Amino acid sequence: MDRPYILHMLTPGPWMSPFDVNMAADAGYQVIVPYCGVDVAATPNLTQDAIFSRGPKGVSRTGLFIGGRDVTQAVDMLDAARKAMVPPFVVSVMADPSGAFTTAAAMLACVRGQLRKAHGTDLDGRRVLVLGGTGPVGRIVAVLAARAGAQVRIASHKGQQVANETARAVSERFGAAVAGASSADAAALREALADTDVVLATAAAGVQVLSAEDLAAAGQKLLVAADVNAVPPEGIAGVGVMDDGKPVAGTQAVGIGALAVGNVKYQVQHQLLQRMRNAEKPLALSFDDAFALACELRAG
CATH class of the missing domain: 3.40.50.720 (NAD(P)-binding Rossmann-like Domain)
Incomplete structure (x- = not known):
């Protein structure tokens, strides 16, 4: 049986955005798990829990999403997650706090x-x-x-x-x-x-x-x-x-x-989540990646 696509969603806030949960489901993730009250210090342990349990093949079907409201904290959490990964246990991660x-x-x-x-x-x-x-x-x-x-x-x-x-x-x-x-x-x-x-x-x-x-x-x-x-x-x-x-x-x-x-924003978030899900190599997606994709969509 194929391993399910799992997205672990981290937020410093008391709840994960329902908007982002919906977007993750529509992008094809089958198991979506929110973790609330997560700060930069807690990010490495959660990241390693997520990557070491699935094996090298399983990590390709595992992703991390970072929400919250503080843009600086979100970037710091993304950096902390990336640094916590140990090849070949590397998964895709995306930050989009409050969209x-x-x-x-x-x-x-x-x-x-x-x-x-x-x-x-x-x-x-x-x-x-x-x-x-x-x-x-x-x-x-x-x-x-x-x-x-x-x-x-x-x-x-x-x-x-x-x-x-x-x-x-x-x-x-x-x-x-x-x-x-x-x-x-x-x-x-x-x-x-x-x-x-x-x-x-x-x-x-x-x-x-x-x-x-x-x-x-x-x-x-x-x-x-x-x-x-x-x-x-x-x-x-x-x-x-x-x-x-x-x-x-x-x-x-x-x-x-x-x-x-909002129409362009929706397309950008949807396609970035799909890119994570379908990526052959792990991705780390932030606002520069979102802007590049948004410009492609507008040009098209």
């Missing part, structure tokens, strides 16, 4: 696609402002944009100091040049928008971070406005959840809505 890696990847791939399609340009050299940038998606999309050559600022509604602290932490941990910007009030937000080419709204669901008046203040420099908030009101006024290249009133920008991003 932040696949969501950020999908968002930026959609933005890059619309920059090329609507404006004949790319991310390199563009000024990107990430609103709600202190959260998981905001941090990772900032890193990906900076690695793509953009000049990136993470904005915080709590002010310049919090934004600067987050930008410094992101830059140091991920080796990306990211700066901070305040969005604490309308004046600060509009000042940051004045020289922005791309604005990304990654704040909490149901929070509007950019009003119609704010967009008007952005002027004609703005090229793309993208939002990942699917809960009313929209994160960016006038950008509907289904928009994918629709002109934004009063600007030369095009809008990208949450469901347009």
Whole structure:
């Protein structure tokens, strides 16, 4: 009898995301086991328990998935899992805390696609402002944009100091040049928008971070406005959840809505999980892999 495909799902939180469990099942894993309250220190022991019990052939049908909410912790857990493996007992591992890696990847791939399609340009050299940038998606999309050559600022509604602290932490941990910007009030937000080419709204669901008046203040420099908030009101006024290249009133920008991003995010997570399941050699998948795949999907 063939050995079943097993996915061990690790999270520092009190529960594993039902979304991720569903995705794992749809990707073809037959046994899906969540482990909650797992931190970096506990990851090596769990990893070795998962790999040594199945033999060299069994490890090819074994995978690890790392969730949670803290993107830095997730990357550290992924690194700890990889270091704990002993060839030939090596399994595939993927990190996607709160869906932040696949969501950020999908968002930026959609933005890059619309920059090329609507404006004949790319991310390199563009000024990107990430609103709600202190959260998981905001941090990772900032890193990906900076690695793509953009000049990136993470904005915080709590002010310049919090934004600067987050930008410094992101830059140091991920080796990306990211700066901070305040969005604490309308004046600060509009000042940051004045020289922005791309604005990304990654704040909490149901929070509007950019009003119609704010967009008007952005002027004609703005090229793309993208939002990942699917809960009313929209994160960016006038950008509907289904928009994918629709002109934004009063600007030369095009809008990208949450469901347009979400469609790509779903495909990316599904295909990465399938890649793990079907891989002949073990894979270690993080946000760079998610972005590369998202760009392939958008190009296709």
